Amino acid sequence: MVKPKKVYQSWKGNNKFLFDGRLIFGPDAKSLIVTFTLIVVPIVLFCVFVASNLAREFTTGTTGYAILVLAIVFTIYVLILLFSTSTKDPGIVPRNSHPPEDVLGYDSSASIEVGKPLPRTKEILVNGLPVRVKYCETCMLYRPPRCSHCSVCNNCVERFDHHCPWVGQCIGKRNYRCFFLFVSSTALLCVYVFSVSAYYLKLLVDDYGTVWKAIKVSPASVALMAYCFVSLWFVGGLTGFHLYLISRNQTTYENFRQRGLRGDNRINVYYRGCMNSFLEVFCSKIEPSKNNFRGYVHEEAPKMTSKGGNIQVTDVDTSDDDRRVKVEDDLEIGDDLMKISQRRNSQDIGDIRGRGSDRSPISRSELDFGFGLESQFSLRSESCHSEW
Protein backbone atom coordinates (compact mmCIF):
# COMPACT_ATOMS: atom_id res chain seq x y z
CA MET A 1 0.00 0.00 0.00
CA VAL A 2 1.27 3.42 -0.96
CA LYS A 3 2.05 5.54 2.05
CA PRO A 4 -0.09 8.69 2.02
CA LYS A 5 1.79 11.85 1.35
CA LYS A 6 2.00 14.67 3.79
CA VAL A 7 0.77 18.09 2.83
CA TYR A 8 4.25 19.57 2.54
CA GLN A 9 5.34 16.73 0.27
CA SER A 10 2.73 17.61 -2.32
CA TRP A 11 2.95 21.36 -1.76
CA LYS A 12 2.26 23.37 -4.90
CA GLY A 13 3.99 26.53 -3.82
CA ASN A 14 7.71 27.07 -4.28
CA ASN A 15 8.49 26.71 -0.59
CA LYS A 16 11.15 24.53 0.90
CA PHE A 17 10.55 22.48 4.00
CA LEU A 18 12.85 21.16 6.66
CA PHE A 19 12.46 18.73 9.54
CA ASP A 20 9.51 16.85 8.10
CA GLY A 21 7.51 19.98 7.37
CA ARG A 22 8.10 21.69 10.69
CA LEU A 23 9.92 24.61 9.10
CA ILE A 24 8.77 26.37 5.95
CA PHE A 25 11.10 28.59 3.92
CA GLY A 26 10.76 30.59 0.77
CA PRO A 27 12.46 29.28 -2.37
CA ASP A 28 15.34 31.70 -1.85
CA ALA A 29 16.09 30.54 1.68
CA LYS A 30 19.79 30.28 0.85
CA SER A 31 20.00 34.04 1.19
CA LEU A 32 19.57 33.41 4.90
CA ILE A 33 23.17 32.24 4.95
CA VAL A 34 24.27 35.59 3.54
CA THR A 35 22.19 37.51 6.08
CA PHE A 36 23.45 35.30 8.88
CA THR A 37 27.06 35.90 7.79
CA LEU A 38 26.55 39.65 7.53
CA ILE A 39 25.42 39.67 11.15
CA VAL A 40 27.67 37.09 12.77
CA VAL A 41 31.05 37.90 11.16
CA PRO A 42 31.11 41.56 12.29
CA ILE A 43 29.94 40.54 15.76
CA VAL A 44 32.73 37.97 16.06
CA LEU A 45 35.25 40.62 14.99
CA PHE A 46 33.70 43.00 17.47
CA CYS A 47 33.95 40.52 20.33
CA VAL A 48 37.52 39.49 19.51
CA PHE A 49 39.11 42.81 18.58
CA VAL A 50 37.04 45.40 20.39
CA ALA A 51 34.91 44.14 23.26
CA SER A 52 37.50 41.76 24.76
CA ASN A 53 40.24 44.39 24.52
CA LEU A 54 37.91 46.93 26.03
CA ALA A 55 37.16 44.54 28.85
CA ARG A 56 40.84 44.61 29.72
CA GLU A 57 40.76 48.40 29.85
CA PHE A 58 38.30 48.18 32.69
CA THR A 59 40.56 46.77 35.33
CA THR A 60 37.89 46.84 38.00
CA GLY A 61 34.32 45.64 38.04
CA THR A 62 32.42 43.77 35.38
CA THR A 63 31.65 46.62 33.00
CA GLY A 64 34.04 45.41 30.33
CA TYR A 65 32.64 41.92 30.30
CA ALA A 66 29.08 43.21 30.43
CA ILE A 67 29.75 44.95 27.12
CA LEU A 68 30.93 41.67 25.64
CA VAL A 69 28.08 39.59 27.02
CA LEU A 70 25.49 42.14 25.97
CA ALA A 71 26.76 42.02 22.39
CA ILE A 72 26.51 38.24 22.32
CA VAL A 73 23.05 38.09 23.90
CA PHE A 74 21.76 40.84 21.63
CA THR A 75 23.08 39.01 18.58
CA ILE A 76 21.45 35.76 19.63
CA TYR A 77 18.16 37.64 20.05
CA VAL A 78 18.49 39.11 16.55
CA LEU A 79 19.27 35.70 15.07
CA ILE A 80 16.26 34.13 16.79
CA LEU A 81 14.06 36.84 15.28
CA LEU A 82 15.62 36.24 11.88
CA PHE A 83 15.04 32.53 12.20
CA SER A 84 11.43 32.99 13.37
CA THR A 85 10.64 35.32 10.50
CA SER A 86 12.15 32.99 7.97
CA THR A 87 10.71 29.67 9.11
CA LYS A 88 7.17 30.71 9.92
CA ASP A 89 4.14 30.34 7.69
CA PRO A 90 3.69 34.01 6.76
CA GLY A 91 -0.06 33.54 6.36
CA ILE A 92 -0.47 31.37 3.30
CA VAL A 93 -4.07 30.93 2.23
CA PRO A 94 -4.57 27.27 1.38
CA ARG A 95 -5.25 26.64 -2.27
CA ASN A 96 -8.44 25.14 -3.56
CA SER A 97 -8.10 22.12 -5.77
CA HIS A 98 -10.84 23.43 -8.02
CA PRO A 99 -12.69 26.71 -8.44
CA PRO A 100 -15.48 27.52 -5.99
CA GLU A 101 -18.60 25.77 -7.22
CA ASP A 102 -20.98 28.60 -6.64
CA VAL A 103 -18.72 31.13 -8.27
CA LEU A 104 -21.28 31.79 -10.97
CA GLY A 105 -23.66 33.04 -8.38
CA TYR A 106 -21.42 35.87 -7.39
CA ASP A 107 -22.21 39.39 -8.24
CA SER A 108 -19.09 40.95 -9.50
CA SER A 109 -20.18 44.40 -10.46
CA ALA A 110 -20.55 43.58 -14.10
CA SER A 111 -17.33 41.69 -14.20
CA ILE A 112 -18.84 38.65 -15.81
CA GLU A 113 -18.17 38.40 -19.48
CA VAL A 114 -19.57 36.00 -22.00
CA GLY A 115 -17.42 32.90 -22.20
CA LYS A 116 -15.57 33.86 -19.07
CA PRO A 117 -17.79 32.68 -16.32
CA LEU A 118 -15.43 33.37 -13.45
CA PRO A 119 -15.99 36.84 -12.08
CA ARG A 120 -12.61 38.34 -11.56
CA THR A 121 -13.68 40.43 -8.63
CA LYS A 122 -16.29 40.76 -6.01
CA GLU A 123 -17.13 43.42 -3.51
CA ILE A 124 -17.10 43.02 0.22
CA LEU A 125 -17.34 45.44 3.10
CA VAL A 126 -14.41 46.36 5.28
CA ASN A 127 -15.11 48.74 8.13
CA GLY A 128 -18.29 49.74 6.34
CA LEU A 129 -16.49 50.54 3.13
CA PRO A 130 -16.47 48.44 0.00
CA VAL A 131 -13.34 46.61 -0.97
CA ARG A 132 -12.94 44.75 -4.20
CA VAL A 133 -11.33 41.38 -3.74
CA LYS A 134 -10.06 39.45 -6.67
CA TYR A 135 -9.99 35.93 -7.83
CA CYS A 136 -6.65 34.14 -7.87
CA GLU A 137 -6.62 31.60 -10.63
CA THR A 138 -3.51 29.91 -9.32
CA CYS A 139 -4.95 29.32 -5.88
CA MET A 140 -8.52 29.18 -7.17
CA LEU A 141 -9.96 31.38 -4.49
CA TYR A 142 -11.15 34.89 -3.88
CA ARG A 143 -8.40 36.53 -1.96
CA PRO A 144 -9.29 37.95 1.41
CA PRO A 145 -8.72 41.70 1.67
CA ARG A 146 -5.01 42.62 1.89
CA CYS A 147 -4.05 39.23 0.56
CA SER A 148 -1.79 39.02 -2.45
CA HIS A 149 -0.15 36.31 -4.48
CA CYS A 150 3.63 36.20 -4.12
CA SER A 151 5.16 35.19 -7.40
CA VAL A 152 8.38 34.10 -5.70
CA CYS A 153 6.70 31.64 -3.36
CA ASN A 154 3.67 31.11 -5.61
CA ASN A 155 1.20 31.42 -2.75
CA CYS A 156 -1.52 33.78 -1.72
CA VAL A 157 -0.39 35.40 1.52
CA GLU A 158 -2.63 37.24 3.95
CA ARG A 159 -1.75 40.85 4.74
CA PHE A 160 1.03 40.49 2.23
CA ASP A 161 3.74 43.04 2.92
CA HIS A 162 6.53 42.01 0.58
CA HIS A 163 8.77 39.09 -0.19
CA CYS A 164 12.01 39.72 1.64
CA PRO A 165 15.04 38.24 -0.13
CA TRP A 166 17.18 38.84 2.97
CA VAL A 167 15.15 36.45 5.07
CA GLY A 168 14.10 34.35 2.08
CA GLN A 169 10.46 34.42 3.03
CA CYS A 170 7.26 36.32 2.43
CA ILE A 171 6.44 38.90 5.05
CA GLY A 172 2.79 38.64 5.86
CA LYS A 173 0.17 38.51 8.55
CA ARG A 174 1.87 35.90 10.73
CA ASN A 175 5.50 37.00 10.64
CA TYR A 176 5.32 40.76 10.20
CA ARG A 177 5.84 41.41 13.91
CA CYS A 178 8.91 39.19 13.95
CA PHE A 179 10.21 40.85 10.83
CA PHE A 180 9.81 44.35 12.25
CA LEU A 181 11.47 43.35 15.53
CA PHE A 182 14.30 41.78 13.57
CA VAL A 183 14.92 44.88 11.49
CA SER A 184 14.63 47.31 14.39
CA SER A 185 16.80 45.15 16.66
CA THR A 186 19.44 44.90 13.97
CA ALA A 187 19.42 48.68 13.75
CA LEU A 188 19.94 48.91 17.52
CA LEU A 189 22.74 46.36 17.29
CA CYS A 190 24.42 48.55 14.69
CA VAL A 191 24.15 51.55 17.00
CA TYR A 192 25.58 49.52 19.87
CA VAL A 193 28.57 48.16 17.95
CA PHE A 194 29.27 51.57 16.43
CA SER A 195 29.15 53.32 19.81
CA VAL A 196 31.34 50.82 21.64
CA SER A 197 33.87 50.75 18.79
CA ALA A 198 34.00 54.54 18.79
CA TYR A 199 34.47 54.57 22.54
CA TYR A 200 37.31 52.03 22.30
CA LEU A 201 38.96 54.11 19.60
CA LYS A 202 38.70 57.19 21.79
CA LEU A 203 40.46 55.36 24.64
CA LEU A 204 43.22 54.36 22.21
CA VAL A 205 43.57 57.95 21.01
CA ASP A 206 43.94 59.01 24.61
CA ASP A 207 46.60 56.35 25.14
CA TYR A 208 48.59 56.80 21.90
CA GLY A 209 48.17 60.51 21.33
CA THR A 210 47.02 60.55 17.69
CA VAL A 211 44.11 59.14 15.75
CA TRP A 212 46.40 57.47 13.21
CA LYS A 213 48.26 55.55 15.86
CA ALA A 214 44.98 54.46 17.41
CA ILE A 215 43.72 53.24 14.02
CA LYS A 216 46.93 51.29 13.50
CA VAL A 217 46.46 49.60 16.84
CA SER A 218 42.82 48.69 16.18
CA PRO A 219 41.87 48.85 12.48
CA ALA A 220 38.94 46.54 13.30
CA SER A 221 37.29 49.35 15.29
CA VAL A 222 37.32 51.65 12.30
CA ALA A 223 36.15 48.93 9.95
CA LEU A 224 33.28 48.05 12.28
CA MET A 225 32.28 51.68 12.64
CA ALA A 226 32.20 52.08 8.87
CA TYR A 227 30.25 48.84 8.43
CA CYS A 228 27.70 49.78 11.07
CA PHE A 229 27.34 53.28 9.67
CA VAL A 230 26.48 51.94 6.23
CA SER A 231 24.25 49.20 7.61
CA LEU A 232 22.38 51.66 9.76
CA TRP A 233 21.26 53.59 6.71
CA PHE A 234 19.65 50.42 5.49
CA VAL A 235 18.14 48.83 8.59
CA GLY A 236 17.53 52.15 10.35
CA GLY A 237 15.80 53.53 7.31
CA LEU A 238 13.76 50.38 7.00
CA THR A 239 12.77 50.59 10.66
CA GLY A 240 11.63 54.18 10.20
CA PHE A 241 9.70 53.29 7.07
CA HIS A 242 7.90 50.41 8.78
CA LEU A 243 7.09 52.57 11.81
CA TYR A 244 5.48 54.97 9.38
CA LEU A 245 3.60 52.13 7.69
CA ILE A 246 2.40 50.70 11.01
CA SER A 247 1.16 54.12 12.12
CA ARG A 248 -0.96 54.20 8.95
CA ASN A 249 -1.94 50.55 9.10
CA GLN A 250 -0.54 50.02 5.67
CA THR A 251 1.60 47.32 4.14
CA THR A 252 4.67 47.95 2.00
CA TYR A 253 2.78 46.57 -0.96
CA GLU A 254 -0.20 48.87 -0.38
CA ASN A 255 2.11 51.83 0.07
CA PHE A 256 3.90 51.19 -3.20
CA ARG A 257 0.65 50.70 -5.00
CA GLN A 258 -0.76 53.86 -3.53
CA ARG A 259 2.26 55.79 -4.74
CA GLY A 260 1.58 54.49 -8.20
CA LEU A 261 -1.80 56.14 -8.17
CA ARG A 262 -2.54 59.68 -9.02
CA GLY A 263 -3.66 61.76 -6.12
CA ASP A 264 -3.17 61.25 -2.41
CA ASN A 265 -6.74 61.53 -1.21
CA ARG A 266 -7.25 57.82 -0.95
CA ILE A 267 -9.00 56.40 2.06
CA ASN A 268 -7.32 53.54 3.81
CA VAL A 269 -10.26 51.44 4.93
CA TYR A 270 -8.08 49.52 7.35
CA TYR A 271 -6.96 52.57 9.31
CA ARG A 272 -8.62 52.81 12.72
CA GLY A 273 -6.29 55.20 14.48
CA CYS A 274 -2.57 55.22 15.01
CA MET A 275 -2.70 53.56 18.43
CA ASN A 276 -4.94 50.76 17.18
CA SER A 277 -2.56 50.17 14.31
CA PHE A 278 0.36 49.65 16.67
CA LEU A 279 -1.77 47.47 18.95
CA GLU A 280 -2.82 45.38 15.98
CA VAL A 281 0.77 44.75 14.94
CA PHE A 282 2.38 44.28 18.33
CA CYS A 283 -0.35 43.08 20.69
CA SER A 284 -2.83 41.10 18.64
CA LYS A 285 -2.78 37.34 18.90
CA ILE A 286 -1.05 35.70 15.99
CA GLU A 287 -3.54 33.38 14.37
CA PRO A 288 -2.55 29.77 13.94
CA SER A 289 -1.43 28.70 10.50
CA LYS A 290 -4.18 27.71 8.10
CA ASN A 291 -1.93 24.99 6.77
CA ASN A 292 -1.15 21.74 8.48
CA PHE A 293 2.03 20.99 6.56
CA ARG A 294 2.65 17.76 8.41
CA GLY A 295 -0.87 16.44 8.07
CA TYR A 296 -1.62 13.71 5.59
CA VAL A 297 -3.33 14.42 2.31
CA HIS A 298 -6.80 12.97 2.27
CA GLU A 299 -7.43 11.89 -1.27
CA GLU A 300 -11.12 11.28 -0.87
CA ALA A 301 -11.93 14.42 1.03
CA PRO A 302 -14.56 16.59 -0.58
CA LYS A 303 -13.41 19.41 -2.82
CA MET A 304 -10.06 17.79 -3.34
CA THR A 305 -8.34 16.20 -6.27
CA SER A 306 -6.03 13.27 -6.33
CA LYS A 307 -3.12 15.26 -7.60
CA GLY A 308 -3.59 18.39 -5.55
CA GLY A 309 -4.74 17.17 -2.27
CA ASN A 310 -2.90 19.59 -0.12
CA ILE A 311 -5.82 21.74 0.71
CA GLN A 312 -8.96 21.11 2.60
CA VAL A 313 -9.90 24.61 3.52
CA THR A 314 -11.65 26.54 0.86
CA ASP A 315 -12.55 29.53 2.93
CA VAL A 316 -10.56 31.60 5.30
CA ASP A 317 -10.94 31.44 9.01
CA THR A 318 -14.42 32.07 10.32
CA SER A 319 -13.75 32.03 14.00
CA ASP A 320 -13.01 35.66 14.69
CA ASP A 321 -15.55 38.22 15.67
CA ASP A 322 -13.46 41.05 14.44
CA ARG A 323 -15.30 42.97 11.83
CA ARG A 324 -12.52 43.05 9.34
CA VAL A 325 -11.80 39.41 9.72
CA LYS A 326 -15.47 38.69 9.40
CA VAL A 327 -15.39 40.36 6.06
CA GLU A 328 -12.35 38.34 5.10
CA ASP A 329 -14.31 35.26 5.91
CA ASP A 330 -17.00 36.13 3.53
CA LEU A 331 -15.82 34.31 0.49
CA GLU A 332 -19.33 33.25 -0.20
CA ILE A 333 -20.22 36.81 -1.02
CA GLY A 334 -23.49 36.65 0.82
CA ASP A 335 -25.30 39.30 2.73
CA ASP A 336 -22.25 41.37 3.41
CA LEU A 337 -21.71 42.27 -0.18
CA MET A 338 -22.01 45.89 -1.08
CA LYS A 339 -24.75 46.63 -3.46
CA ILE A 340 -22.55 48.54 -5.73
CA SER A 341 -23.41 47.91 -9.29
CA GLN A 342 -23.29 51.40 -10.57
CA ARG A 343 -19.61 51.81 -10.18
CA ARG A 344 -18.35 53.56 -13.21
CA ASN A 345 -16.04 51.50 -15.34
CA SER A 346 -14.53 50.14 -12.23
CA GLN A 347 -12.45 47.64 -14.10
CA ASP A 348 -10.66 50.21 -16.14
CA ILE A 349 -10.36 53.44 -14.24
CA GLY A 350 -7.00 53.85 -12.73
CA ASP A 351 -5.71 50.51 -13.84
CA ILE A 352 -2.02 50.16 -13.66
CA ARG A 353 -1.07 47.68 -16.25
CA GLY A 354 2.13 46.05 -17.14
CA ARG A 355 3.31 44.55 -13.90
CA GLY A 356 4.03 40.93 -14.51
CA SER A 357 2.26 39.05 -17.22
CA ASP A 358 -1.15 37.54 -17.26
CA ARG A 359 -1.74 34.06 -18.33
CA SER A 360 -5.36 34.82 -19.11
CA PRO A 361 -7.60 37.86 -18.93
CA ILE A 362 -8.79 36.84 -15.51
CA SER A 363 -5.87 34.86 -14.35
CA ARG A 364 -4.10 37.51 -12.36
CA SER A 365 -6.32 38.20 -9.51
CA GLU A 366 -6.41 41.69 -8.32
CA LEU A 367 -7.21 43.20 -5.04
CA ASP A 368 -8.66 46.55 -4.44
CA PHE A 369 -7.14 47.81 -1.27
CA GLY A 370 -9.98 50.20 -0.86
CA PHE A 371 -8.22 53.50 -1.03
CA GLY A 372 -11.19 55.60 -1.89
CA LEU A 373 -14.70 55.01 -2.98
CA GLU A 374 -14.79 57.07 -6.08
CA SER A 375 -11.56 56.36 -7.76
CA GLN A 376 -11.57 52.64 -7.93
CA PHE A 377 -8.53 51.08 -9.33
CA SER A 378 -7.08 47.74 -9.96
CA LEU A 379 -3.50 46.69 -10.06
CA ARG A 380 -1.56 43.64 -10.95
CA SER A 381 -0.95 41.89 -7.74
CA GLU A 382 0.36 38.62 -9.03
CA SER A 383 3.88 39.86 -9.09
CA CYS A 384 5.64 39.93 -5.82
CA HIS A 385 7.37 43.24 -5.66
CA SER A 386 10.18 42.63 -3.32
CA GLU A 387 11.83 45.91 -2.95
CA TRP A 388 14.15 44.61 -0.34
Ligand SMILES: [Zn+2]
Ligand atom coordinates in the same frame (compact mmCIF):
# COMPACT_ATOMS: atom_id res chain seq x y z
ZN1 LIG B 1 -2.86 32.94 -5.23
Ligand SMILES: [Zn+2]
Ligand atom coordinates in the same frame (compact mmCIF):
# COMPACT_ATOMS: atom_id res chain seq x y z
ZN1 LIG C 1 7.15 35.16 -1.13
